[in-house]
Amino acid sequence: MAEIRDSLRARIAQQHIAPGAKLRETDLAEEFGVSRARVRDALAALEQRGLVERIPNRGAVVIRLDLSQVFYIYDLREVLEGLAARLATQNAPPQTWQEDLARFRGPLKDLVGRGDLQDYIGHYEALRRKIIRAAGNPVLAEMLDIIFEKTQVLIRRIIILPGRAEVGRQQHVAMLQAMSRGDAEEAEKLRRSGLRSAKAAFDKYQRFIL
Amino acid sequence: MAEIRDSLRARIAQQHIAPGAKLRETDLAEEFGVSRARVRDALAALEQRGLVERIPNRGAVVIRLDLSQVFYIYDLREVLEGLAARLATQNAPPQTWQEDLARFRGPLKDLVGRGDLQDYIGHYEALRRKIIRAAGNPVLAEMLDIIFEKTQVLIRRIIILPGRAEVGRQQHVAMLQAMSRGDAEEAEKLRRSGLRSAKAAFDKYQRFIL
DNA sequence: GTGGACAGAAGTGTTGACAATTTCGCGCAG
DNA sequence: CTGCGCGAAATTGTCAACACTTCTGTCCAC
Numbered sequence: 001m002a003e004i005r006d007s008l009r010a011r012i013a014q015q016h017i018a019p020g021a022k023l024r025e026t027d028l029a030e031e032f033g034v035s036r037a038r039v040r041d042a043l044a045a046l047e048q049r050g051l052v053e054r055i056p057n058r059g060a061v062v063i064r065l066d067l068s069q070v071f072y073i074y075d076l077r078e079v080l081e082g083l084a085a086r087l088a089t090q091n092a093p094p095q096t097w098q099e100d101l102a103r104f105r106g107p108l109k110d111l112v113g114r115g116d117l118q119d120y121i122g123h124y125e126a127l128r129r130k131i132i133r134a135a136g137n138p139v140l141a142e143m144l145d146i147i148f149e150k151t152q153v154l155i156r157r158i159i160i161l162p163g164r165a166e167v168g169r170q171q172h173v174a175m176l177q178a179m180s181r182g183d184a185e186e187a188e189k190l191r192r193s194g195l196r197s198a199k200a201a202f203d204k205y206q207r208f209i210l
Numbered sequence: 211m212a213e214i215r216d217s218l219r220a221r222i223a224q225q226h227i228a229p230g231a232k233l234r235e236t237d238l239a240e241e242f243g244v245s246r247a248r249v250r251d252a253l254a255a256l257e258q259r260g261l262v263e264r265i266p267n268r269g270a271v272v273i274r275l276d277l278s279q280v281f282y283i284y285d286l287r288e289v290l291e292g293l294a295a296r297l298a299t300q301n302a303p304p305q306t307w308q309e310d311l312a313r314f315r316g317p318l319k320d321l322v323g324r325g326d327l328q329d330y331i332g333h334y335e336a337l338r339r340k341i342i343r344a345a346g347n348p349v350l351a352e353m354l355d356i357i358f359e360k361t362q363v364l365i366r367r368i369i370i371l372p373g374r375a376e377v378g379r380q381q382h383v384a385m386l387q388a389m390s391r392g393d394a395e396e397a398e399k400l401r402r403s404g405l406r407s408a409k410a411a412f413d414k415y416q417r418f419i420l
Numbered sequence: 421g422t423g424g425a426c427a428g429a430a431g432t433g434t435t436g437a438c439a440a441t442t443t444c445g446c447g448c449a450g
Numbered sequence: 451c452t453g454c455g456c457g458a459a460a461t462t463g464t465c466a467a468c469a470c471t472t473c474t475g476t477c478c479a480c
Contacts, residue, residue, distance in 0.1 A: 024460095024461075024462095025461075025462070026460090026461070026462090034434090034435095035434065035435050035436075036435090036436090036462090037247070037433095037434065037435070037436095038433095038434075038435095040251075040462090040463090041251075041254060044251060044254055044255065044258075045254065045258055048255055048258035048259065049258070050349075050352075056441090056462085056463085057440080057441045057442060057461080057462055057463075058441090058442070058443090058461085058462080059461070059462065069349070072347045072348065072349045072350065073349055075293060075297065075347060075350070076290075076293070076347070076349055076350055076353070078293075079289040079290065079292065079293045080286075080289065080290075082289065083285060083286070083288075083289045087285065137282045137285060137286070138282065139279070139282045139283055139286055139357070140282065140285070140286055143286070143353055147349070211463095234430095234431070234432095235431075235432070236430090236431070236432090244464085244465095245464065245465050245466075246432090246465090246466090247463095247464065247465065247466095248463095248464075248465090250432090250433090266432085266433085266471085267431080267432055267433075267470080267471045267472060268431085268432080268471085268472070268473095269431070269432065
């Protein structure tokens with residue numbers, strides 16, 4: 001069952017299945033070569049995770065993010081990733097962040113300068129995952145997973161907004177500096193203000209993103 | 211299906227079913243008068259919510275909170291309920307909190323003084339729900355629900371710790387004052403420090419609680 | 421008396437068939 | 451030409467039976 005669920009989850013998160021699309025149990029059962037019951041289990045799991053909505057007797061449709069939901073989620077990301085930054089700073093030795101700081105200061109600055117945002121997004125997401133792992137709080141990690149699945153596509157669209165990548169890079173440099181000197185409170189504050197400015201960028205350009 | 215799931219959820223949250231207890235599908239199916247398939251659906255939902263653990267071919271057992279999980283959850287409550295306090299202050303008119311402030315300053319002070327903690331817990335949980343509702347962020351509400359289900363019993367045990375109720379009451383008065391004057395940032399800070407001290411109280415008395 | 425193999429019991433995992441509900445096309449009255 | 455009702459098709463909801471895994475108790479060899 002986990003296989004089907006994860007496969008569908010990945011497809012939805014990467015929008016290989018469009019928001020609003022209907023998921024027919026029979027079709028999926030045939031595609032995966034299993035019985036309908038197992039597909040139903042997978043859909044129930046995705047419903048709990050908030051990736052699909054199931055209407056009784058009418059089937060499952062992929063959740064469509066509306067504007068308000070995006071703001072709800074950004075308010076949550078602000079405090080949750082702020083917490084992750086604080087815990088990561090407290091738990092990991094300061095030199096852990098040296099290499100990341102160097103990368104965001106040097107090579108990635110060039111990358112962003114050249115407009116090679118695809119690669120930059122890769123490094124951004126890798127650092128995000130590293131911080132969450134270092135925070136060492138599985139419940140927090142689980143919650144960030146859930147909201148990241150819903151907005152993965154959005155985050156990428158915000159990063160490629162004009163000027164946004166460079167601003168974000170500078171904010172990450174500042175945060176990594178705080179983390180490198182073990183200042184957990186400051187790291188939390190900086191991560192929070194970084195996400196607030198990402199939210200503001202979304203607000204400004206929302207009509208180009210949604 | 212929702213009926214079975216919610217019934218089981220309530221029982222687990224209130225520990226009418228003990229942590230570590232095995233849930234036999236056949237028994238539950240008979241008790242609710244439905245087929246095993248629907249019980250299985252309900253158990254799958256509870257597993258996703260983190261209330262039960264399912265081991266392949268060996269059935270479902272109610273999750274047993276260990277020490278580290280409690281700390282994980284308190285770190286999360288700190289930032290999530292802090293966010294709720296901030297949003298509630300921003301969204302609701304300041305006079306919304308007047309009556310709560312009066313109640314926590316007057317009648318509840320007497321209640322706590324007399325040691326009538328059962329009633330106090332009721333008011334405490336009512337205010338908590340009111341703040342979450344006023345925050346108006348359903349994703350946040352959902353996440354707080356999930357972690358509250360797991361620790362409901364614990365929270366009640368912390369409140370009845372010696373001296374804890376009065377400290378908590380005073381912290382709530384301070385927070386409600388900030389909310390009454392519309393100071394959202396301060397309300398968030400105060401809620402966070404309140405939860406930090408609750409976590410410290412748990413830390414100190416953990417052997418009496420778990 | 422102790423340890424291991426084996427068989428039966430108990431419980432979970434999976435499936436296919438059947439029931440209930442919704443959707444959609446078609447005919448018909450206005 | 452449009453709106454309404456009806457019935458067939460499609461789709462989801464439910465169930466009971468079967469398959470597989472794990473647990474348990476008994477028997478026998480040593």
